[in-house]
Amino acid sequence: MPAIVNQADRRDALAGRAAEIIAAGGLEAATVKAVAGAAGFSTKVVSHYFVDKRDLLLATYRFAAQSSLALARAGQPAGRADAEAHLLALLPTTPTGVRNWKVWFAFWGYAISDPEFSDEQPHQIAASEARVAELMAADPRFAHLDEPSRRQLAGDAMITVLGVALRAVFDLGAWPGARQQRLVREALAAAAPAGRVAALANEA
């Protein structure tokens, strides 16, 4: 059934165009017409894939989340779990990362007044925290912690990622990657001191 595959691919491709438009011009710029124009389609074609602008926005938000998850997966070293690498890959230190955060900020500002949309934020962040906690369980640096401690540390580290991203995206000149990364590394180091990591390495 290739038509179904194409439907999902086409929605993704259009959401990707919408993400670029939102990051550059805000939510108001992401009209069905503008997205259609950027993708080289008629508005009628876009309307075929999205029920309304609301549907397009939600798809774009989720596209940005998937895009950053893909970045985080690509940042994992081969053959072992690295929770820190996952968190660092979520930071706005690349053009794609910056774009994704801009889409989220635009969407969250909009979601404040929309209960259904605003539920999307804690849902996505909780999913991301769960993923980090899962990596921690398989990461020698954090595997000695019990499960509730790993979940709490994953949540705390995500708070740092959120705060750094919110600060950095509006002031990228003052927030190069190294500065962003330092704060996330420190948030993790507070719970998993280097001494402990070294000891684990010696045991291995």
Place this chain on the structure above:
Amino acid sequence: MPAIVNQADRRDALAGRAAEIIAAGGLEAATVKAVAGAAGFSTKVVSHYFVDKRDLLLATYRFAAQSSLALARAGQPAGRADAEAHLLALLPTTPTGVRNWKVWFAFWGYAISDPEFSDEQPHQIAASEARVAELMAADPRFAHLDEPSRRQLAGDAMITVLGVALRAVFDLGAWPGARQQRLVREALAAAAPAGRVAALANEA
């Protein structure tokens, strides 16, 4: 010259109404007409105080910043500087605090596509960090740190405040005040251990 005083007071009162409207219904809801209606004025009167909607939005953003600064000042104990109390008072743990953060998120989402507006965010946060660093210089818990260390700690703590607020405002049920405050306290404790504070207290 009472007319000038009234001009500033009236702008503030209208920005306060706009803040309530934005927190409840997003930026789109804050039309000149809606703000005028909420304040019991004609749109003509509102137009007298604000050049355009842009001017109204910027005034509302700054009003929210001033409102939270007032909360933080009110949270200071009498006769001594308490940097932690200042930071805790910035969290969305009160209806006014939640409203102010919602206004900022709405504004930041909007500001992404507007270079002049987006400059407002780092400017306000830097001012807030400077205020925290200033309190730290007079706070026995942090006064032993040198000035660059205090500034860095103030910046790091503000990152935590931003991250917690971003997380909590969309999920207040899961983020009661105590949970928000724990993270900020831990961010400060990492740099100023309780042992050191106790030692300072004994020296005094």
